[in-house]
Amino acid sequence: MKAIQDVVHRKPWVGWLLFFATAAVVFLIGLLAASIVERRSESVSMRALLQPIPEWEMRGEVWGRNFPRQYETYARTAQTESFGIEPFGSRILDYLDANPSLVVLWAGYAFSKDYNECRGHAYAVTDARATLRTTTASPGVCWTCKSPDAPRLMAKLGGPAEFYKKTWVELGPEITHPVGCRDCHDPATLELTITRPALLEAFWRAGKDVERATHQEMRTLVCAQCHVEYYFKKEGDYLAFPWDMGTAAEKIEAYYDSLELADWTHGLSRAPMLKAQHPDYELFLTGVHAQRNVACADCHMPYRSEGGVKFTDHHVRSPLHDIAGSCQVCHREKEQVLAQSVTDRQDKIEELKRLAEDALVRAHAEAKAAWDRGAAEDAMRPILTLIRHAQWRWDFVASSNGVGFHSPLECARVLGTAIEKAQAARLALARLLASLGVAAEIAPPPVGYKAGAQAAIGLDMEKLRAEKEKLLEIIAEWDATAAPVER
Numbered sequence: 168m169k170a171i172q173d174v175v176h177r178k179p180w181v182g183w184l185l186f187f188a189t190a191a192v193v194f195l196i197g198l199l200a201a202s203i204v205e206r207r208s209e210s211v212s213m214r215a216l217l218q219p220i221p222e223w224e225m226r227g228e229v230w231g232r233n234f235p236r237q238y239e240t241y242a243r244t245a246q247t248e249s250f251g252i253e254p255f256g257s258r259i260l261d262y263l264d265a266n267p268s269l270v271v272l273w274a275g276y277a278f279s280k281d282y283n284e285c286r287g288h289a290y291a292v293t294d295a296r297a298t299l300r301t302t303t304a305s306p307g308v309c310w311t312c313k314s315p316d317a318p319r320l321m322a323k324l325g326g327p328a329e330f331y332k333k334t335w336v337e338l339g340p341e342i343t344h345p346v347g348c349r350d351c352h353d354p355a356t357l358e359l360t361i362t363r364p365a366l367l368e369a370f371w372r373a374g375k376d377v378e379r380a381t382h383q384e385m386r387t388l389v390c391a392q393c394h395v396e397y398y399f400k401k402e403g404d405y406l407a408f409p410w411d412m413g414t415a416a417e418k419i420e421a422y423y424d425s426l427e428l429a430d431w432t433h434g435l436s437r438a439p440m441l442k443a444q445h446p447d448y449e450l451f452l453t454g455v456h457a458q459r460n461v462a463c464a465d466c467h468m469p470y471r472s473e474g475g476v477k478f479t480d481h482h483v484r485s486p487l488h489d490i491a492g493s494c495q496v497c498h499r500e501k502e503q504v505l506a507q508s509v510t511d512r513q514d515k516i517e518e519l520k521r522l523a524e525d526a527l528v529r530a531h532a533e534a535k536a537a538w539d540r541g542a543a544e545d546a547m548r549p550i551l552t553l554i555r556h557a558q559w560r561w562d563f564v565a566s567s568n569g570v571g572f573h574s575p576l577e578c579a580r581v582l583g584t585a586i587e588k589a590q591a592a593r594l595a596l597a598r599l600l601a602s603l604g605v606a607a608e609i610a611p612p613p614v615g616y617k618a619g620a621q622a623a624i625g626l627d628m629e630k631l632r633a634e635k636e637k638l639l640e641i642i643a644e645w646d647a648t649a650a651p652v653e654r
């Protein structure tokens with residue numbers, strides 16, 4: 168040290184030399200670290216495609232010739248099992264059976280006929296074909312988030328508007344591949360890409376450009392093409408996201424109110440209702456993980472190592488099946504503790520959800536009693552608005568996936584306002600009913616079991632199933648005569 172000081176003292180330029188040399192070394196170390204941290208680096212080498220992929224290649228197995236690990240894990244989405252309830256393979260959890268109150272909440276709307284828990288991506292087309300909700304009258308736009316055939320057909324038909332206009336049965340024969348590689352990847356570069364116009368359009372209207380999204384944002388935005396709230400515009404069933412006033416439950420509610428949009432008129436209360444789809448992305452945005460820049464793919468598509476090769480696990484499913492890969496990358500707690508932190512939050516959200524459901528079921532029945540007693544339209548209007556808003560907010564949480572885990576605090580807040588509005592409607596109804604001479608409590612509709620609830624709201628399930636049988640025959644015909652996909 169003394170020697171260096173002596174040299175620097177005698178020849179000051181040596182000091183400057185040391186300074187610049189140190190700076191250069193630090194810079195080089197920085198570059199090295201950045202290239203290690205940059206997650207894309209390892210996938211870049213894989214992009215030297217063994218076999219080029221055509222623009223509209225739909226088949227995962229063909230993509231898989233280049234990327235066997237991604238394809239193999241992707242194919243495992245066919246083994247979907249649900250966590251918690253006991254592994255039940257690809258069996259379906261019937262939500263209406265598990266909770267018949269739902270039948271009453273959706274009286275007059277297709278969801279009261281049939282509503283199951285979602286399954287793995289491999290089932291997207293199968294399940295859309297099988298549900299009693301799809302009929303010969305269903306619009307073609309429903310296919311948009313089920314298959315990469317949707318963007319392929321949009322291109323073929325000359326634009327999304329042409330696609331959205333078609334009926335479900337018209338498009339059906341050409342929708343054969345479930346959610347797949349082409350939904351999230353550009354076949355030429357393998358980069359993540361947005362294939363659904365509604366997301367691009369919502370960004371444009373907000374003055375944002377998806378092209379400028381960071382790589383980490385894209386790891387969420389590819390999911391936000393489908394796992395979002397959406398609606399169909401009156402003209403041509405044009406698919407759009409209702410985000411122009413914001414993405415919070417009450418902002419979307421205000422937006423729908425401004426359009427005077429109603430998905431249906433409730434079978435009991437006659438309230439002009441809204442059905443939430445699955446605002447997974449919108450709720451996720453309000454949670455701590457999104458705020459800390461964690462992406463959907465971080466938890467649902469963790470990195471995996473096989474024979475020294477690091478790749479993205481494409482078996483998209485509940486992260487609770489792989490807590491080590493999904494959570495312990497960032498959290499140090501034991502698996503059991505992490506799983507518990509999820510179920511604890513979900514149980515609390517479930518508790519509030521049930522309170523909202525109970526209040527809403529009663530509000531619908533009480534509104535019906537008021538109508539039956541000759542309540543005036545003017546007196547009912549503000550009450551029906553309360554019911555509309557209460558149920559929308561409940562549904563915003565109930566229909567989103569993950570039972571509130573993505574943003575527990577926001578879910579609790581939204582459910583809190585749902586309960587408050589439903590009870591305000593009930594209070595007003597109690598006063599109105601009293602003025603009509605009804606003092607006794609109105610009995611809620613029977614919600615003991617699914618079939619009973621369906622009968623109580625006047626659904627003829629035999630007839631619906633017979634109609635579905637006919638549609639399934641048409642679908643069998645599609646498969647029998649399926650033309651090879653043009654490319």
Ligand code: HEC
Nearest residue numbers: 247285286287290291294312350389390393463467483484
């Ligand atoms: C093209 C539309 C589309 C895209 C893109 C998409 N999903 Fe899905 N996802 C679906 C559909 C449809 C289902 C329900 C399938 C069913 O029930 O048959 C689903 C189901 C799921 C499930 C439930 C799986 C199970 O085992 O129950 C998870 C988890 C999921 N998606 C996460 C994601 C994540 C994370 C992304 C982004 C990396 C993503 N999805 C991208 C349409 C999509």
Ligand code: HEC
Nearest residue numbers: 210227230231234237238241347348351386389464478479
């Ligand atoms: C739901 C969206 C989605 C689907 C469907 C999908 N991927 Fe991916 N893929 C991703 C995401 C997210 C990543 C991570 C990208 C990153 O961080 O660079 C990824 C990464 C990749 C990579 C880069 C290497 C790696 O493992 O990180 C390859 C190759 C790949 N996917 C191939 C496929 C193939 C083949 C299919 C169809 C069998 C497919 N992907 C289906 C979303 C998807």
Ligand code: HEC
Nearest residue numbers: 455456459461465466486493494496497498505508509575
């Ligand atoms: C990429 C990193 C990352 C991953 C992966 C991740 N987390 Fe987190 N998590 C965070 C950060 C950062 C926070 C915020 C903690 C803080 O800032 O104090 C957080 C917070 C939490 C919280 C407290 C949040 C709240 O709302 O109370 C829970 C619980 C949690 N994580 C569970 C999980 C579970 C379960 C998984 C896997 C399914 C997971 N995390 C995956 C980074 C991650």
Ligand code: HEC
Nearest residue numbers: 250390394447448451456462463466485487509568569572
């Ligand atoms: C911090 C980790 C984490 C992030 C980030 C995350 N999720 Fe989840 N997700 C979970 C957990 C935990 C569950 C609950 C799983 C369960 O109950 O078995 C879940 C559940 C789901 C489900 C239902 C799966 C099932 O089997 O029922 C879907 C769909 C889903 N998430 C989609 C998304 C989408 C889309 C994003 C991004 C917008 C996202 N998730 C971001 C951890 C995460």
